[in-house]
Amino acid sequence: MFIAFKHEQPLSSRPRRLLFADKEALPGILDDLLEREIIRASCCSPYASPIVLAKKKNGDYRLCVDYRELNNITYAIIFQLG
Numbered sequence: 001m002f003i004a005f006k007h008e009q010p011l012s013s014r015p016r017r018l019l020f021a022d023k024e025a026l027p028g029i030l031d032d033l034l035e036r037e038i039i040r041a042s043c044c045s046p047y048a049s050p051i052v053l054a055k056k057k058n059g060d061y062r063l064c065v066d067y068r069e070l071n072n073i074t075y076a077i078i079f080q081l082g
Helices: 020-035 068-072
Strands: 051-055 061-065
Touching: 020 051, 020 061
Parallel strands: none
Antiparallel strands: 051 061
């Protein structure tokens, strides 16, 4: 995958504050996603986007990543249909 950026300066957004209950649930969620290879550990990426935990109706959490700032510095790829 190739992403074209508008400038070469990496973007590292500040993490958002999590509620205490969210902080307790986060390690289990991350371990599960790592185990299922949905995410992978990164030690030195110059890019970072904040996460948000959304509570589902059944009480479980959904891990969401806020890519709005990253989207602002990337070029939109437009595919023509038809």
